[in-house]
Structure formats: structure tokens, C-alpha cells
Amino acid sequence: MAEVESFDHDVLVIGAGGAGLRAAIEAAAAGCRVGLVCKSLLGKAHTVMAEGGAAAALANVDERDNWRVHFADTMRGGQYLNNWRMAELHAKEAPARVRELEAWGALFDRTADGRILQRNFGGHRYPRLAHVGDRTGLEMIRTLQDRTVHRELIDVHMECTVLELLLDDGRIAGALGYDRERGRFRLWRSKAVVLATGGIGKAYKITSNSWEYTGDGHALAYQAGADLVDMEFVQFHPTGMIWPPSVRGILVTEGVRGEGGVLLNRDGRRFMFDDIPENYRTQTADTPDEGWRYTQGDKAARRPPELLTRDHVARAIVREVREGRGSPHGGVFLDIAWIREKLPNAAERIRRKLPSMYHQFKQLADIDITATPMEVGPTTHYMMGGVRVDGDTQMSTVPGLFAAGEVAAGLHGANRLGGNSLSDLLVFGRRAGEYAARFATEHGAPAVDAAAVDAAVRAALEPFERTGDGAGASYQVQYELQELMQDLVGIVRREEEMARALEQIRRLQERARRVAVTGHREYNPGWHTALDLRNLLTVSEAITRAALERRESRGGHFRDDYPTKDPAYGTFNVVVRRGAGGEMQIERRPIAPMPAELKQVLDEMG
Amino acid sequence: MATELGIAPRTTDAYTAAQAAQDAQAQQATRTFRVWRGGREGGQLVDYTTQVTEGMVVLDAIHEIQAEQANDLAVRWNCKAGKCGSCSAEVNGVPRLMCMTRLSDLPGDAPVTVEPMRAFPPVRDLVTDVSWNFRVKREVAEFAPRPPDAPDGTWRMAQSDVDRVQEFRKCIECYLCQDVCHVLRDHRLHDEFIGPRFLVHVAALELHPLDTADRVPALRREHGVGYCNITKCCTGVCPEGIQITDNAIIPLKERVVDAFFDPVGKLVQIFSRRKEK
Numbered sequence: 091m092a093e094v095e096s097f098d099h100d101v102l103v104i105g106a107g108g109a110g111l112r113a114a115i116e117a118a119a120a121g122c123r124v125g126l127v128c129k130s131l132l133g134k135a136h137t138v139m140a141e142g143g144a145a146a147a148l149a150n151v152d153e154r155d156n157w158r159v160h161f162a163d164t165m166r167g168g169q170y171l172n173n174w175r176m177a178e179l180h181a182k183e184a185p186a187r188v189r190e191l192e193a194w195g196a197l198f199d200r201t202a203d204g205r206i207l208q209r210n211f212g213g214h215r216y217p218r219l220a221h222v223g224d225r226t227g228l229e230m231i232r233t234l235q236d237r238t239v240h241r242e243l244i245d246v247h248m249e250c251t252v253l254e255l256l257l258d259d260g261r262i263a264g265a266l267g268y269d270r271e272r273g274r275f276r277l278w279r280s281k282a283v284v285l286a287t288g289g290i291g292k293a294y295k296i297t298s299n300s301w302e303y304t305g306d307g308h309a310l311a312y313q314a315g316a317d318l319v320d321m322e323f324v325q326f327h328p329t330g331m332i333w334p335p336s337v338r339g340i341l342v343t344e345g346v347r348g349e350g351g352v353l354l355n356r357d358g359r360r361f362m363f364d365d366i367p368e369n370y371r372t373q374t375a376d377t378p379d380e381g382w383r384y385t386q387g388d389k390a391a392r393r394p395p396e397l398l399t400r401d402h403v404a405r406a407i408v409r410e411v412r413e414g415r416g417s418p419h420g421g422v423f424l425d426i427a428w429i430r431e432k433l434p435n436a437a438e439r440i441r442r443k444l445p446s447m448y449h450q451f452k453q454l455a456d457i458d459i460t461a462t463p464m465e466v467g468p469t470t471h472y473m474m475g476g477v478r479v480d481g482d483t484q485m486s487t488v489p490g491l492f493a494a495g496e497v498a499a500g501l502h503g504a505n506r507l508g509g510n511s512l513s514d515l516l517v518f519g520r521r522a523g524e525y526a527a528r529f530a531t532e533h534g535a536p537a538v539d540a541a542a543v544d545a546a547v548r549a550a551l552e553p554f555e556r557t558g559d560g561a562g563a564s565y566q567v568q569y570e571l572q573e574l575m576q577d578l579v580g581i582v583r584r585e586e587e588m589a590r591a592l593e594q595i596r597r598l599q600e601r602a603r604r605v606a607v608t609g610h611r612e613y614n615p616g617w618h619t620a621l622d623l624r625n626l627l628t629v630s631e632a633i634t635r636a637a638l639e640r641r642e643s644r645g646g647h648f649r650d651d652y653p654t655k656d657p658a659y660g661t662f663n664v665v666v667r668r669g670a671g672g673e674m675q676i677e678r679r680p681i682a683p684m685p686a687e688l689k690q691v692l693d694e695m696g
Numbered sequence: 697m698a699t700e701l702g703i704a705p706r707t708t709d710a711y712t713a714a715q716a717a718q719d720a721q722a723q724q725a726t727r728t729f730r731v732w733r734g735g736r737e738g739g740q741l742v743d744y745t746t747q748v749t750e751g752m753v754v755l756d757a758i759h760e761i762q763a764e765q766a767n768d769l770a771v772r773w774n775c776k777a778g779k780c781g782s783c784s785a786e787v788n789g790v791p792r793l794m795c796m797t798r799l800s801d802l803p804g805d806a807p808v809t810v811e812p813m814r815a816f817p818p819v820r821d822l823v824t825d826v827s828w829n830f831r832v833k834r835e836v837a838e839f840a841p842r843p844p845d846a847p848d849g850t851w852r853m854a855q856s857d858v859d860r861v862q863e864f865r866k867c868i869e870c871y872l873c874q875d876v877c878h879v880l881r882d883h884r885l886h887d888e889f890i891g892p893r894f895l896v897h898v899a900a901l902e903l904h905p906l907d908t909a910d911r912v913p914a915l916r917r918e919h920g921v922g923y924c925n926i927t928k929c930c931t932g933v934c935p936e937g938i939q940i941t942d943n944a945i946i947p948l949k950e951r952v953v954d955a956f957f958d959p960v961g962k963l964v965q966i967f968s969r970r971k972e973k
Contacts, residue, residue, distance in 0.1 A: 131772075132830060133869055134780040189850055195839035195904065197858050197865065204845075204852030222862065228779070229865065239830070240838045248830070271819055300774040334751020340777045450777060453796055455751070565763040609768035612735065613820040616767035 094266070094275040094543060099125035099245070100530040101523070102265060102280035104252050104307065107135035108227075108515030109495025109522070110286030111234035116523025117284075118243040122530055125278050126238070127247045127267065129302050133235045136288050136300045137515065140227025141343035141446065142211055143219030144191075144516070145509030146184035150205045152216040152389060157181040159215055161688070162695030164510060166369065167213040167399050168474075168503020169645045169655070171320065171663055174684050175481030176501040180510070180517050187516035188220050196233040198222050210348045210385060212397040213507040215373065217387070224345050224444050230512060250276060251618065252306060254546045255283060255314040255491065256538055262314075262490030263536035266546050270618060273611025275547050279538055281530035284484075284522045285311060285493040289473035290324075290629045292568075292622075295576040297470040298330055298341035304622040305629035307497035311477045312628055316486040318666040319679070320499045321629070322636035322647045323474035325506055326581045328403040330469025333419040337454045339469040342424060342447060344508045346464075347396040349443050350385040351426035352378075353407070354463065355415040361422075362395035362406060370398055372696065382432065401505045401646045404468040408581055411467070421467030427460055436460065468581055472511065474502045474646060475636065478665060484522035490529055490536075494522035504645025553620045556606035563605040564620035571598055571626055579634050584650050591634050599627050631674055632666045639664045639676050724749060727799065728807040729757055731769070735820045742766075743807065748799055754810060755783055755794035758822070770821035778935060781870030785822050786811040791872040791933045815874060815881035826871055832890050835918060836897055841906040857905040864900035864944055866936045867893065873930035873940060879923045889920035892930035892940045899944035902951070916952045921945065 101117040103110045106128035114126045128135065149155040160181035165172055192198065192206065198220050199207040208217045222229045238244050252267040256277075264280040287307030291299025312318055329342040347353075355361045366374050374395055375381040381394025396403065407422050417423050426444075430436035437460035441448050444459070451457040451464060477486045477493035479500060484492045495515050502510060553564075578591035602623040607616050642656035643649050662678040669675045684692075727748050730741045744761045755773055762769040773783040776795045783794040788802060788809050802808055816824035845852045873892040879885050890898075898915060901907050915921045928941045938944070954961060 130774050130780075130782060131826065134774055134782050136775070138780050138868070139775055139777070192851065193841060193844075193849075195841070195901075195906075197853075197861065197904065200853055200855045200858055204854060205850065222858075222865075225779075225866065228868070232865065236833070236839065239834050246830075248827075271823075271825075300776070300780065302774060335749060336752045336756045337777075446779070453778070454753070454798070565767070569763075607767070613770035613823050614768045615762060615770060 094277045094547065096277045096279065097125055097245070097247075099123050099278060099280045101125070101282045101284065101526045102127065102278050103284045103286060103523075104265065104310075105135065105286035105288060105495070105497070106132055106235075106246070107137035107286060107288055107495060108230050108234060108512065109519035110135070110284070111231065111238050112516055112519025113284045113286060113492075113494055113523035113526065114244050115234065115237055115241065116520045117527040117530075118241045120524065120527035120531075122243065122527045124244045125247060125280065126244055127250050127252060127265070127278065129251050129270070129306075130249065132239075132246055132248055133231055135231060136302060137227045137231045139298070139300065139341065140230070140512055141224040141341065142345050142348075142508045143209055143221030143226045144184070144188055144230065144512035145211065145214060145218045145507065146188040146220060146513050147181060147218060148185045148188065148206060148208060148220065150201055151208045151387070155216040155218060158691045159695060160184070160218065162692055163214050164501070164507060165503070165692060167505050167507040169505060170503065170660060171644070171681065172503030173481050173500030174688055176518070178688060179481060179521070180501055180514060183517045184513040187513060187520065191230065191233055191516065194233050194237050196222075196229050198229075209345065210393065210397065211508045212344055212347070212403070213399045214509065219509040221345075223442075224343055224446050226512060230515070247276065247278075251621070252310060253550055253621065254542070255310050256542060257314060257488070258536035258539070260315075260489065261533075261536060262488060263538050266543055268550065271613055273614065273617070275550070277538065277543060279535070281533050281535060282490045282492065282526040284526050285477060285491070285497050286495045286519065286522070287497045289496045290626075290633070291470045291473075293571060293575050293626050293630045293633070294470035294580070295572040296330065296339040298327060298339055299470065305625045306622075307493065308476055308632070309625035309628040311486060311488070311491065311493065311497075312632065312666070312668055314488050314491060315668060316488045316491055317478040318476060318499070318632055319478040319663050320503070320636070321475035321632040321666050322640050322664060323504050323645055324470060324633060325400055325472035325474060325646045326404045326468040327471035328400055328407050328468055329424055329466035330471075331450075331455065332421040332465050332467045333455060340450065340454070341469065341471065342464060342466050343444070344397075344400070346424060346426050346444060346447060347394075348385060349426065349440070350382060350429045350432075351396065351424050352394070352428065353396050353403070354423040354425055355410045356417060357415060361410055361415070362398070362403065365406060366395055367398070367402055374398065399505055399507065401648070404581060405648060407466075407468060417465045419465050421465045423463040424466045425463035427462060472496065472506055474504065474506055475499050475633070482521065483525035484518055485525060485529070490533070492522040492526045494518040504647060550621060553605055553607040553617060556604060563601070564607065564616055564623060567598055567602055567605060567623055568619055568626065571595070571630060575630055575633075579630070579637060582648055582650050583637055585638065588634050588638050592631065592638075595627055595631050595634065602627060635674055635676055636664045636666055639678070727757070729761065730807045730809045731758070731761070731821070732811040733766075733769070733821050734818065736818055739818070739821075741809065741811075752799050753795055754785075754787055754792075754797045754799065754808065757799065757808070758794060758810065770819070770823045772823050779868060781868035784813055784870045784872050784875065786813060786875070791875045793870060793872070793935050796935060813871065813875040815877070816871075828886055829869070829871055829874060829893065832894055833897065835890070836894060836901070837909045837911050837914065839901055839904065839907055840909040842908050851906055853905045861900055861903040861905075863938055864896045864903070866938060867896055868936060869893065870935060872933045872935065876929045876933050878927070878929070885920070885923060889923040892924075892945065894919070895921060895924070895948060896938060896940055896944045899948055902948065912951050912955045915948055916956060921948055921952060924949070
């Protein structure tokens with residue numbers, strides 16, 4: 091094997107966000123030698139952007155809260171397509187994981203009696219999100235990162251990208267990748283692999299996601315033969331920035347609405363009150379005043395319609411704009427300045443509870459959110475779909491291959507509740523680490539196929555040898571993919587448009603195979619982008635095929651040609667898998683029957 | 697950039713039309729960017745001229761140049777929203793995050809100079825080797841909490857106790873403060889001084905309501921807090937507005953002085969040790 095540096099680990103974790111770090115810490119605690127590979131510098135994974143908080147039924151603010159309510163909220167938000175076992179484990183274990191994070195140094199905002207404070211968020215019946223200001227993601231990743239660097243058993247491979255997973259007779263054997271700095275290849279031999287690579291936002295033009303989110307883990311798992319599931323469920327967060335053009339997509343946290351922010355159309359009307367979905371009507375406020383009291387902690391009040399689930403709010407915004415009632419730049423207004431009518435020191439309170447929103451708008455859009463409404467619109471934000479895993483162990487359908495965090499599917503079903511992701515990372519990061527360690531301990535070292543490694547190395551270097559399409563083609567292909575996904579497989583989907591998208595994806599896949607790169611191998615982003623294209627195109631195809639298969643509207647997936655929820659479609663998830671001949675296959679997988687105790691919990695909660 | 701795929705715009709869709717109208721209306725102009733290109737052996741500034749629109753930040757221009765003129769232009773970036781600290785560079789000689797530097801804030805009549813952080817070894821173009829920072833972090837003693845306050849294993853802390861240290865925990869590890877500090881940048885004392893970022897890290901731990909470890913001896917010796925001579929250049933470049941010198945470094949210096957250089961304190965120490973015997 092020419093020019094490949096080899097490393098040996100018991101467990102290899104790919105991705106160093108909240109889930110990856112938590113998995114690495116757990117595997118090391120079990121005594122395994124852990125390799126942690128990340129594309130960006132340590133501590134700069136997309137987790138750093140999370141603003142709202144970590145949802146856990148600690149019941150510090152409302153004693154009526156417990157795991158059963160949280161479980162029911164998650165299932166309702168997921169439109170009952172969730173992996174109920176994961177929803178159950180998440181609700182039960184999240185409180186312990188949040189307390190553990192505090193024991194490791196994370197400092198959350200406090201209640202009056204000194205415990206962890208929790209805030210309201212869309213879809214959660216009681217205030218549940220442990221948070222610190224509006225930068226909980228930063229707090230989480232820093233705490234986990236600082237613990238990781240002091241763990242001798244964890245070796246960090248920073249700024250490395252994984253190209254292929256390696257298999258030994260159907261079982262995981264490790265991974266091959268390269269370091270971005272020098273462009274040299276690395277082989278990580280490993281008995282178990284945990285994918286924690288996040289989402290797919292960079293397949294879309296307008297997204298809140300960072301550079302890294304090219305669906306690497308999704309594509310790697312697919313190539314290795316693992317099942318993907320729920321790929322049609324992409325979450326479009328309702329409130330991203332929309333002006334000026336360069337900041338389009340940057341997130342405006344739901345926490346603004348949790349603190350009393352309201353959505354207004356061009357006529358100054360709170361349009362969310364006009365269309366409250368049936369299954370949330372009894373939980374939603376009847377009047378603006380009741381909604382306000384809810385955000386200020388009145389336990390007798392119900393949530394304002396601005397705090398309904400993200401899929402619903404996003405579609406309501408799109409409707410306002412399409413029907414001509416949008417804001418000047420094609421969105422709606424999110425107004426938190428109005429709370430000065432209710433509170434004496436409103437401006438200071440806004441700056442204290444939402445400092446990074448204040449800073450972001452001031453610096454990038456010249457807007458003072460304590461005085462002026464913000465213009466917002468939907469942005470591609472989160473991927474509910476991903477690797478199909480066992481609820482308890484987080485193992486995929488490939489032995490030894492585990493997945494946790496956004497790259498794994500099941501917890502959130504058809505739509506994710508805000509706050510559930512940060513606690514997802516802790517709960518399932520830990521489980522994936524624990525079971526990956528167990529798998530590594532129970533299995534011998536796998537054999538690495540030298541021929542497969544050589545083939546992967548040659549394929550990665552091929553763009554340098556090609557001519558014809560010329561320089562810049564890798565960026566161009568990515569740009570065109572982003573445009574087509576945004577237009578044809580976005581918030582509102584139609585059969586004919588998605589069929590066209592498939593055809594265009596196929597043509598881009600051909601062009602991607604001809605992309606040429608010039609220059610050297612040292613930190614060459616043109617080359618890196620050329621290599622990322624395969625993953626972006628694979629996940630785009632999977633999203634489109636799954637979206638075509640689901641002929642109904644549910645959660646984050648909305649079909650203009652099938653605009654209602656169809657109960658028949660509520661009985662299965664859509665699985666995507668690589669066939670023997672390399673073609674993408676679709677299968678409808680029936681949902682496993684829910685145990686009686688859990689059904690009873692759902693019935694009680696209404 | 698026009699697409700080859702002939703995606704027909706949906707003219708009846710007000711949502712998409714609004715986005716397209718935005719793009720058309722945004723003011724167009726061109727500007728010149730003087731970008732450092734090179735590697736470990738050296739390099740030079742190269743001029744690029746590109747289209748700029750309203751509200752653009754320096755990172756947007758770098759991306760345009762990368763896509764259209766210099767596909768191998770190496771630049772580190774991730775979130776493009778001032779939260780990850782990846783896109784640190786020196787813009788017109790000032791350490792800045794490229795994603796938070798609006799072109800409208802820079803003098804319009806001259807080229808914009810974009811250089812890598814000079815306090816760190818170059819890798820390529822705008823990317824530098826910041827690995828020293830990651831090695832140094834391991835030298836700071838880990839968080840060590842006191843026993844829990846409550847039977848359920850949790851702690852009780854007042855909001856005011858927590859607020860005291862939040863300023864330090866906002867740090868996004870952009871290393872702009874490390875870049876500008878003359879102790880590192882000019883005197884290259886990387887072996888003796890951990891730099892402003894890690895003094896903030898020490899402060900975050902020392903002032904943490906639950907932490908019990910004592911990092912004061914290390915501050916005096918391995919961490920080199922005495923090297924800081926309070927020129928406050930670090931405070932001037934922090935994108936999070938952390939008052940590094942006044943709120944982190946000076947209080948740490950005071951703790952060192954109290955522990956090691958206070959004659960009355962020393963006497964008290966000696967006598968209380970005698971008492972213990």
C-alpha cells in the first residue's frame with residue numbers, strides 16, 4: 091500500500107461534534123484505544139452553532155414534567171414515525187446526561203433556587219431546555235472537548251476527511267481518509283466504527299448548516315451496505331436570516347419565540363393564529379395574551395402558535411409569502427422588540443437572554459433587534475433521516491458500524507423538536523460509544539483489504555489526472571446541485587419536479603466523475619470539494635427517491651400533490667439501501683409494534 | 697454563475713421570485729483583494745478583482761475568488777456566522793474573522809489586503825498551523841468539581857455566580873488574541889507563555905463556582921502570566937468582546953501576587969503551618 095500512514099484503534103469515531111465526542115469519551119472510559127477523526131479543527135464542529143438548549147425532563151421549572159410527557163411530545167412531533175424505543179430511552183436518560191455534563195464543568199443558567207434553568211421551546215409541553223444564554227451548543231462542545239483532550243486513550247486526527255469505510259467479510263474493518271493539510275492518506279484499522287458526521291445541509295442553497303455538512307456519514311454507510319431510513323424528512327427551520335444575500339440561511343434561534351417573539355406578516359397580523367393544526371389545538375393558546383403569559387412562565391397558560399412545530403411554522407411562512415403578504419425581502423417579520431410594551435427593561439433583557447442574536451443582526455444586517463423586527467424565512471436546518479440503527483446499541487445493519495447524532499435516524503421521526511438534538515447527542519453518543527467498545531472487546535482484529543485501499547487511493551487522486559472540464563468544475567457542480575435541490579426537493583414537493591431532480595442528479599453524477607483539479611495536494615479546497623461531491627450527490631438522490639415514495643404530507647415532508655396525512659403511510663418508514671448491482675433501492679419497512687406500556691403513555695398524554 | 701441544467705424559474709411562485717428579485721437589486725460593484733498566496737517556504741501577495749454586492753463580508757469575496765479564479769486558494773472556514781472561530785485572518789493588517797468583516801466597513805478606495813495569521817507557522821495561503829494551541833490546552837489542569845450539594849448528586853449555584861464566568865466561556869477559540877499578542881507574535885515565547893486565550897481558559901476554571909483545583913502556581917511558572925505587560929492588544933481584537941486583560945489576566949496576576957509575593961500573607965502561611973504541626 092503506497093504512501094498510506096496506518097493507525098490502529100479499537101474504536102474509530104468519525105466526527106467530533108457532541109455525539110462523536112461523547113462516544114469517544116465513553117469508549118475510552120471502557121478502556122478502548124479510540125481514534126477520533128474530524129474534518130475541521132477540534133471544537134469547531136457544527137454543534138458549536140446550537141443555540142436553543144438541551145431538552146431533558148429534569149422538572150426543575152415545572153414539576154409536572156417527567157419522561158412520559160417528553161416521550162409523548164417527541165412522538166407527537168415526529169408524527170409517530172419515530173423509533174419509539176429511541177424516543178423512550180432519550181426521554182428517560184436525557185436528565186442524567188445533562189446533569190453529567192454539569193458534573194464535567196458545563197455551566198447552565200440557574201433557577202431561583204440554584205438548579206439548572208429550563209426554557210420553553212416549540213412542541214414541548216413544559217419548559218424543558220437546559221441552556222446558557224443562547225450558546226448552549228458552544229458550552230456543550232467545549233465541555234466535552236476539554237474532557238477529551240485530557241483522556242490519554244483518545245487520539246485526535248484533526249482536519250482529516252474519511253473517503254471509504256473498509257470491510258472484512260461484511261464486518262467493519264476501519265476507514266481510509268486523507269489529511270487536508272498535506273493531502274496524505276491515512277488508514278485507520280479499527281474493530282468498531284462510530285459515525286457521528288452530522289447532516290446534509292450543504293446539498294441545499296439556503297441552509298443554516300456549516301461547510302462540513304456534506305452528508306459524509308450517510309454516504310459512507312450507504313456505500314458500506316448499511317440501511318438508511320427516513321431520508322425524505324429534511325427539516326426546514328422556519329426562521330433563518332434573509333437579508334442581505336450573504337447571510338441568507340443563518341439561523342435565528344427558536345429561543346427568540348420562546349422569549350416572546352411573534353411572527354407578523356406585511357399587514358402586521360399574527361398569522362400563526364389563523365391556522366392551528368387539529369392535533370395541537372388543545373395545547374395552543376386561544377389569545378395573544380395567553381401566549382405571552384406562557385412565555386413568561388404562567389403554568390396555567392398554553393403555548394402561542396409561534397411555538398408550534400417547525401414544519402408547521404415553516405409552511406405557514408411560505409404560504410404568507412406566496413400569497414403576497416410577506417416582508418420586503420421575501421420572508422416574514424419576527425418581532426421581539428414589542429415586549430417593551432410588557433416589560434420595563436425589555437432591551438436589556440433581550441440582550442442578556444439572546445446576546446448572539448443581538449450581535450449577529452447588529453454586525454451582519456445593521457439591525458437592533460431590541461428596536462426593530464427581523465426579517466426571517468425558512469432555511470434547511472436538520473436531517474431527520476440517516477443510518478438505521480438499533481435503538482439500544484446504535485449499531486447499523488453492518489456489524490461493527492455504529493451511528494449517533496444527526497447522522498443516525500429514528501429518534502425524531504418525521505420532524506424534530508427543538509432542543510431534542512443536543513440531548514440526543516449525549517444520550518446516543520454515550521450508547522454508541524458503550525456498545526462500540528463492547529463490540530471491539532468481543533471481536534478480534536479485522537483484516538484490511540490492501541487492494542481496496544489502493545483502489546480508494548487511486549480514485550481519490552484521479553481528479554488531478556483528468557483534463558477537459560477544466561478548473562472550477564467541482565465548485566460549479568456543487569452550486570448546481572444546491573440550486574436544484576433548493577428548487578425541486580425543498581419545502582414544497584411535487585412528483586414531476588422530483589422526477590426532474592433525479593434526472594439532473596444523474597447528470598451531475600456523471601459530470602462529477604469527470605471533474606478535473608489542478609494544483610497541489612496541500613490544503614486544496616478544489617480537490618476536497620471534488621471528493622465531497624460523491625457524498626452530496628448520493629444523499630441528494632436518496633432524499634429525492636424517498637420523497638417520491640412517500641405520497642403524503644407528514645412532518646417535514648410536504649407534497650403539494652398529496653397535501654394531507656395518509657394513515658396508511660403512517661405504518662412504515664422508507665428505507666434506502668444499495669443493491670447488489672450498485673443501484674439505489676427503496677423499501678417500505680413496517681414500524682415495529684409499540685409495547686402496551688408506551689401506548690398507554692401516549693393515550694394518557696393526548 | 698448560470699446553470700447548464702435549464703431549471704426554469706417558477707414565475708408564479710412569489711417566494712422564489714422575491715429571492716430572485718433580491719439578488720437582482722443588490723448593488724453590484726468590483727473590488728480588488730490582495731491575498732497572500734504561498735506555503736511553508738514563503739509566498740507573496742496576489743491581486744484579485746471580483747464582483748461585490750451589498751452586505752458582503754470578506755469571506756464571501758474569498759469564496760468568489762476561490763470558485764472563479766483560484767480554485768486551490770486555501771482558506772479555513774466553517775459556520776460563516778462568527779460562532780466557530782475558523783476563518784481568522786489579518787484583514788488590512790488587523791486580526792479579524794473574515795465572516796464578520798463587512799466590506800462596507802473597510803476603506804472603499806483601496807485594495808483589501810487579506811493575510812494569514814502571522815503568529816503561527818504558515819501551511820498554505822490563509823491557513824496556518826494552529827496546533828500549538830491544542831497542545832497548550834492540555835497543560836492546563838482539568839476541571840475538578842467539589843462534591844455535590846444535594847443528595848441527588850446535583851449542585852446549587854446562584855445565577856450571579858454563574859454570570860461571573862460566562863464572559864470567559866463565550867470564547868470561540870479563534871486565536872486572534874494569540875495572533876496579536878507580541879509575546880507570541882514577535883518574541884516567539886511559545887514555550888513559556890500560554891497566551892491570552894488560555895489565560896482566559898484558566899480564569900474560566902479558577903472562577904468556576906464548582907472548581908477546586910489550584911492553578912496559581914502553574915500561572916506563575918509554566919503558564920507565564922508574568923510575561924503579559926498589559927498592552928491590551930488582545931482585548932482589542934476579540935470578536936466576542938471579552939475583556940481579556942481587565943477581567944481575566946489582571947485578576948489572575950493578582951492571585952499570583954497574593955499567593956507568592958504578599959509578605960503579610962507569607963507570614964500568615966508560615967504561622968498557620970506551624971500551628972498545624
